[in-house]
Amino acid sequence: MKKCSALLLALCVNGLTLQTALAQDEKTAMVPLPSLNDFSKGEDGWSFGLGLGVEYETAYEGSDEFGLEVQPAGAVQWRSGDNIFYFAGEALGWRGLRAENWLLEATIGFDEGREESDSDDGRLDGLGNQDEGAELVFQARRALDADWRYWLVSRIVTGDDGNLGLFGVGRRFGDQFDGTGSEVNLVATFHDSEYANTGFGIDGGQAAASGLPATSMSGGLRSIGIDYNYRHYVNDNWQIYGEALYEYYSSEVRNSPIARSNYETEVGIGFIYIF
Incomplete structure (x- = not known):
């Protein structure tokens, strides 16, 4: 009788394990990271997700004012193997997975x-609109193990306002491979002088109009930050x-008159319906 019970228990466990594996295979994300939309x-x-999110955030970079903002969420995606x-x-x-x-x-x-107008307290008056x-x-992540438990991350942003670079490490929590669970990244961000002055510099004309001292920024370390998804x-x-971000500015950024906060x-938080 005990042998029959043990056999039945083993069959049940194996059946549940198989069901879990099959369910996981049905929703396998290309890379199991919660920070990435993969529908x-x-x-x-084709796949399509549509939703809504609510963010509580600073009014602008360096601001000590906060507010709520409602934003659409989701994406239209087309997947072909290891490319989305x-x-x-x-x-x-x-987005593509290689090797x-x-x-x-x-x-x-x-x-x-x-x-x-981003500042309700008039902290940006005279600085003009951007x-x-x-x-x-451009972004690259390099997994340090087979199941993307740890990774290195780098990101380069380039545009009319200059260049920004981000480098850091990340960790994923949970055993799911469907893109759910949670992850955390610890990063350092760098900017060139053009990008720095766009956000925190004050030229002569802005100084005269705003009453703030003229400020010229150099390139280098911008901030140290941590984000959670x-x-x-x-x-x-x-x-x-859900997502949370905290970014602590470098001493040069903190010394800018535009940076009312350190x-x-x-x-x-938000929700998405996947069609």
């Missing part, structure tokens, strides 16, 4: 710029996500 569920072809092409909001891009441990990505997007501009983003399937179609932070 393909392991299948080639996507359109998400104002971004058009490609099982390299994730490469290229995106054309837009920087939203800055307006004097128009939205196109930018290219979470993603979870409620059912086959509904997905919830840090920038953002917290967001």
Whole structure:
């Protein structure tokens, strides 16, 4: 009787294990990282997700004012093997897995710029408006193990306003391979003088109009930061996500009159329906 019970238990465990594996295979993301939208569920072809998110964030870079912002979420994607092409909001891009441990990505997007009205306290008065501009983003992640538990990350952003580079390490939590769970990244960000002055510099005309001292920024370390991403399937179609970011500015950035705070932070939560 004990042998029969043991056999039955073993069959049940093996059956549950097989069901879990099959369910996991049905929703295998190209790379199991919660920070990446992947609606393909392991299948080639078109996929589409649409949702809404709410973010609580600083009003502009360096601001000590905070506010809520509602933003659309989701993307239109087309997957072919280890390549995904996507359109998400104002971004058009490609993501590809190479040699099982390299994730490469290229995106054309837009920087939203800055307006004097972004500060309700009038902290940007006299500095003028900065128009939205196109930018290219190149990113690479190198997995340090087979299941993408740890990785190195690098990102280059280049556009009309200068260049920015990001380098760091990341870790994934959870055993899922469907892109859910959570991850954390610790990064250092660098900018050239053009990018630095766009965000935190003050030229002669701006100084005269705003009453703030003229400030010229040099390139170098911009900040040290940490970000956290979470993603979870409620059912086959509904997905919830969360994200949090904290960025501590370098001493040069903190000394800019535009930087009313020593840090920038953002917290967001949202949902996506996958068609």
